[in-house]
Amino acid sequence: MAKPNRPRVIIIGAGFGGLYAARTLANQPVDVLLIDRRNFHTFTPLLYQVATCGLDPSEIAYPVRTIFRGVPNVRFMLGEVVGLDYVGHVIEVKTNGAVQREAYDYLIVAAGSVTNYFGMASLEANSFGLKDLADAVVLRNHLLKQFERAAWSEDPDYRDALTTIVVVGGGPTGLETAGALCELYTYVLRKEFGQPSFTVRVILVEATDRLLAPYPESLQIAAIRQLESLGVEVMLGAVIEHVTQDGAHLRDGRFIPTRTLVWAAGVKASPICDFLDMPLQRAGRIPVMPTLEVAGRNNIYAAGDLVYLEDVQGEPYPMLIPVAKQQGVLAARNILRQLQGETQQPFAYIDRGLMATIGRRRAVAWLFYRVQLTGYFAWVTWLGAHLIWLMGFRNRFSVFFSWVWNYLTYDRSVRIILEHEGLGEPAADREPSAVE
Amino acid sequence: MAKPNRPRVIIIGAGFGGLYAARTLANQPVDVLLIDRRNFHTFTPLLYQVATCGLDPSEIAYPVRTIFRGVPNVRFMLGEVVGLDYVGHVIEVKTNGAVQREAYDYLIVAAGSVTNYFGMASLEANSFGLKDLADAVVLRNHLLKQFERAAWSEDPDYRDALTTIVVVGGGPTGLETAGALCELYTYVLRKEFGQPSFTVRVILVEATDRLLAPYPESLQIAAIRQLESLGVEVMLGAVIEHVTQDGAHLRDGRFIPTRTLVWAAGVKASPICDFLDMPLQRAGRIPVMPTLEVAGRNNIYAAGDLVYLEDVQGEPYPMLIPVAKQQGVLAARNILRQLQGETQQPFAYIDRGLMATIGRRRAVAWLFYRVQLTGYFAWVTWLGAHLIWLMGFRNRFSVFFSWVWNYLTYDRSVRIILEHEGLGEPAADREPSAVE
Numbered sequence: 094m095a096k097p098n099r100p101r102v103i104i105i106g107a108g109f110g111g112l113y114a115a116r117t118l119a120n121q122p123v124d125v126l127l128i129d130r131r132n133f134h135t136f137t138p139l140l141y142q143v144a145t146c147g148l149d150p151s152e153i154a155y156p157v158r159t160i161f162r163g164v165p166n167v168r169f170m171l172g173e174v175v176g177l178d179y180v181g182h183v184i185e186v187k188t189n190g191a192v193q194r195e196a197y198d199y200l201i202v203a204a205g206s207v208t209n210y211f212g213m214a215s216l217e218a219n220s221f222g223l224k225d226l227a228d229a230v231v232l233r234n235h236l237l238k239q240f241e242r243a244a245w246s247e248d249p250d251y252r253d254a255l256t257t258i259v260v261v262g263g264g265p266t267g268l269e270t271a272g273a274l275c276e277l278y279t280y281v282l283r284k285e286f287g288q289p290s291f292t293v294r295v296i297l298v299e300a301t302d303r304l305l306a307p308y309p310e311s312l313q314i315a316a317i318r319q320l321e322s323l324g325v326e327v328m329l330g331a332v333i334e335h336v337t338q339d340g341a342h343l344r345d346g347r348f349i350p351t352r353t354l355v356w357a358a359g360v361k362a363s364p365i366c367d368f369l370d371m372p373l374q375r376a377g378r379i380p381v382m383p384t385l386e387v388a389g390r391n392n393i394y395a396a397g398d399l400v401y402l403e404d405v406q407g408e409p410y411p412m413l414i415p416v417a418k419q420q421g422v423l424a425a426r427n428i429l430r431q432l433q434g435e436t437q438q439p440f441a442y443i444d445r446g447l448m449a450t451i452g453r454r455r456a457v458a459w460l461f462y463r464v465q466l467t468g469y470f471a472w473v474t475w476l477g478a479h480l481i482w483l484m485g486f487r488n489r490f491s492v493f494f495s496w497v498w499n500y501l502t503y504d505r506s507v508r509i510i511l512e513h514e515g516l517g518e519p520a521a522d523r524e525p526s527a528v529e
Numbered sequence: 530m531a532k533p534n535r536p537r538v539i540i541i542g543a544g545f546g547g548l549y550a551a552r553t554l555a556n557q558p559v560d561v562l563l564i565d566r567r568n569f570h571t572f573t574p575l576l577y578q579v580a581t582c583g584l585d586p587s588e589i590a591y592p593v594r595t596i597f598r599g600v601p602n603v604r605f606m607l608g609e610v611v612g613l614d615y616v617g618h619v620i621e622v623k624t625n626g627a628v629q630r631e632a633y634d635y636l637i638v639a640a641g642s643v644t645n646y647f648g649m650a651s652l653e654a655n656s657f658g659l660k661d662l663a664d665a666v667v668l669r670n671h672l673l674k675q676f677e678r679a680a681w682s683e684d685p686d687y688r689d690a691l692t693t694i695v696v697v698g699g700g701p702t703g704l705e706t707a708g709a710l711c712e713l714y715t716y717v718l719r720k721e722f723g724q725p726s727f728t729v730r731v732i733l734v735e736a737t738d739r740l741l742a743p744y745p746e747s748l749q750i751a752a753i754r755q756l757e758s759l760g761v762e763v764m765l766g767a768v769i770e771h772v773t774q775d776g777a778h779l780r781d782g783r784f785i786p787t788r789t790l791v792w793a794a795g796v797k798a799s800p801i802c803d804f805l806d807m808p809l810q811r812a813g814r815i816p817v818m819p820t821l822e823v824a825g826r827n828n829i830y831a832a833g834d835l836v837y838l839e840d841v842q843g844e845p846y847p848m849l850i851p852v853a854k855q856q857g858v859l860a861a862r863n864i865l866r867q868l869q870g871e872t873q874q875p876f877a878y879i880d881r882g883l884m885a886t887i888g889r890r891r892a893v894a895w896l897f898y899r900v901q902l903t904g905y906f907a908w909v910t911w912l913g914a915h916l917i918w919l920m921g922f923r924n925r926f927s928v929f930f931s932w933v934w935n936y937l938t939y940d941r942s943v944r945i946i947l948e949h950e951g952l953g954e955p956a957a958d959r960e961p962s963a964v965e
Contacts, residue, residue, distance in 0.1 A: 285594035
């Protein structure tokens with residue numbers, strides 16, 4: 094590819110960091126190449142609702158090309174970055190089954206994070222992550238299949254294992270998933286799998302002695318109370334030691350028979366960070382300067398979950414969407430400043446608080462670290478905020494309608510087991526593909 | 530499984546035939562076991578809209594268990610029928626990775642039809658069928674990937690092959706798919722893949738000299754005119770001889786370079802018909818008596834696409850949804866009549882006509898074989914009828930909203946490439962599964 098005359102900015106990742114960087118560079122005097130392994134941006138806070146049959150995948154996915162329709166200086170490439178020459182300013186992208194080299198003047202690394210199994214092979218092999226849309230659909234299919242199996246199983250122990258769901262991780266994803274699973278069973282599946290009647294257990298396992306670690310204690314306690322009112326069993330101080338196809342062994346010797354372990358207890362930076370060829374920080378994150386530049390790596394910026402940057406208290410900024418958005422914008426602005434010979438600005442996080450939803454009329458919110466809300470008001474705040482944050486009128490309307498429908502009818506409509514592994518795919522599609 | 534005291538009716542297939550049979554038997558003095566390889570009923574007339582990014586899969590799929598919620602005498606089993614002992618009145622079902630035997634007093638075979646490749650291995654290996662929801666999603670993913678590839682290809686011949694789509698078959702599915710593909714490109718993709726600009730060809734190939742064979746000539750001509758006004762190239766009298774990964778060879782020697790051949794030119798009865806161990810009719814269909822009983826096979830009925838039954842003119846009933854629905858109802862009623870010692874009734878088809886849609890404000894309809902409609906009025910009739918036929922308020926509302934949205938904005942929203950082949954699936958899911 095010939096190097097264009099205008100400076101070329103390559104952005105790796107169309108998550109919140111990369112997307113906000115590209116938006117900031119839209120119609121600016123640079124050429125932008127945005128690369129992602131998927132052709133859509135995912136609204137990750139609602140992944141658990143796709144996994145629990147409440148929403149359709151497309152309701153929380155938005156095609157990247159649509160976002161930049163009519164923006165001539167932003168191009169999109171569907172592919173996976175497989176190499177970086179930070180001296181020669183070239184990246185290698187696996188796309189269309191071949192590796193293509195693309196030159197950059199500036200690079201923004203915003204590839205996000207992946208599930209962290211902490212090196213436990215037994216865990217990785219026998220658990221479900223919930224980090225992207227494919228994860229959510231795979232979990233949905235799996236859950237529904239377990240119930241179909243349980244409906245015809247005559248072995249009560251096997252049946253109980255099929256209908257016991259373990260969610261590991263006391264953060265928002267763990268809480269939200271556990272709550273939604275209880276609701277899915279109580280309001281929907283229980284009515285359709287009556288014969289033989291079986292019991293369903295949803296167990297939320299957390300290694301420390303509290304849920305929602307960064308929240309004030311009153312909200313942590315409220316969260317446990319709300320989860321238990323839905324029917325979730327909360328196990329604190331429980332550490333997963335080893336996982337098999339048949340269940341989870343805890344460090345204290347207990348064994349939970351289950352066929353479904355959802356691992357929401359850890360993320361780490363994308364393995365793409367290794368290409369920077371430098372010592373990484375905890376969870377494989379890239380240490381950056383306050384301007385988000387990667388020290389010693391010319392014209393490379395980073396944004397989002399894979400960034401390691403400490404705040405004034407010496408604590409690293411958390412892996413949260415607002416951080417990623419604001420870092421994406423700053424990285425892009427600092428590139429524009431650099432081009433104009435201006436001084437780059439340091440990252441200053443504007444933090445509006447924390448929210449987590451638990452279920453129907455149940456949530457906790459800590460707004461601006463001042464206002465504590467629980468229950469109905471926190472839940473309405475969460476719903477409203479997420480509708481606003483969702484991208485595109487159609488997705489907003491569609492999710493809004495789904496929520497109203499689910500609320501009024503107690504329904505979860507997207508209960509289809511839709512699998513299509515290579516089904517009917519011609520040889521043309523079976524060639525090594527850049528798309529996973 | 531112990532044989533129940535009430536007569537047990539097993540229904541194979543939850544398509545239109547099997548579903549209407551089960552509904553007819555709901556709350557009657559029989560025990561019904563309904564078996565399907567999917568946990569949902571598919572509204573197949575809208576499959577092409579899923580394949581062309583207009584609708585979400587769940588909008589045209591309805592969970593079987595939901596349909597029979599609160600109907601105690603109908604049970605559902607997710608599995609695939611792999612054997613039949615018509616003497617011992619037992620079927621074998623692959624479910625939960627094992628083969629289970631289920632005894633019946635009456636059996637209704639309603640497993641429908643599959644794509645017919647007429648033994649052409651090159652066709653089967655290098656084409657896309659459009660018979661079920663997985664087919665539709667696989668085709669959608671493939672189409673979008675071809676455009677992503679074309680956007681970065683510098684070889685004009687390869688690029689043209691990527692953006693040439695061949696649809697084979699001049700029946701409703703072929704017309705509808707070809708029209709919708711032209712619209713998808715014209716209204717949406719053209720705006721998002723502008724650089725480099727590429728041409729898109731949609732070619733509808735039909736072996737005979739006319740489209741929509743059963744329609745009057747004036748409607749056949751109207752269909753071609755409407756297709757061509759959308760941009761579809763219609764090739765009549767063109768026979769596919771051989772298909773490779775790179776394109777389609779016609780019998781007259783012509784070669785169409787393409788990576789996407791949609792095969793909508795033939796269906797045949799489900800291979801399940803072989804289990805009946807009797808001579809089958811054309812397209813592998815089961816010859817039945819006018820009561821829908823299978824001659825010489827005690828207490829076995831058949832309904833839907835896999836049935837071969839001639840009308841008073843000696844023509845076999847076509848493989849159409851209204852035929853399947855009415856046969857499903859009749860098979861169920863004849864079983865109830867048999868149980869009550871009454872005389873079974875012969876099949877009498879109530880035929881309300883034919884309809885096919887081509888695109889925005891374009892369709893043809895032949896109502897009651899008297900009224901011929903084309904264009905706008907045919908299109909509105911088609912939309913209204915399909916909304917009414919769709920199952921469930923939520924699906925109806927959702928499809929209606931999608932249609933209004935797509936009509937007003939010219940959008941096709943579900944443009945996500947969502948693949949998840951074994952992604953993150955734990956070993957528990959990789960065991961031999963009854964679910965394809």
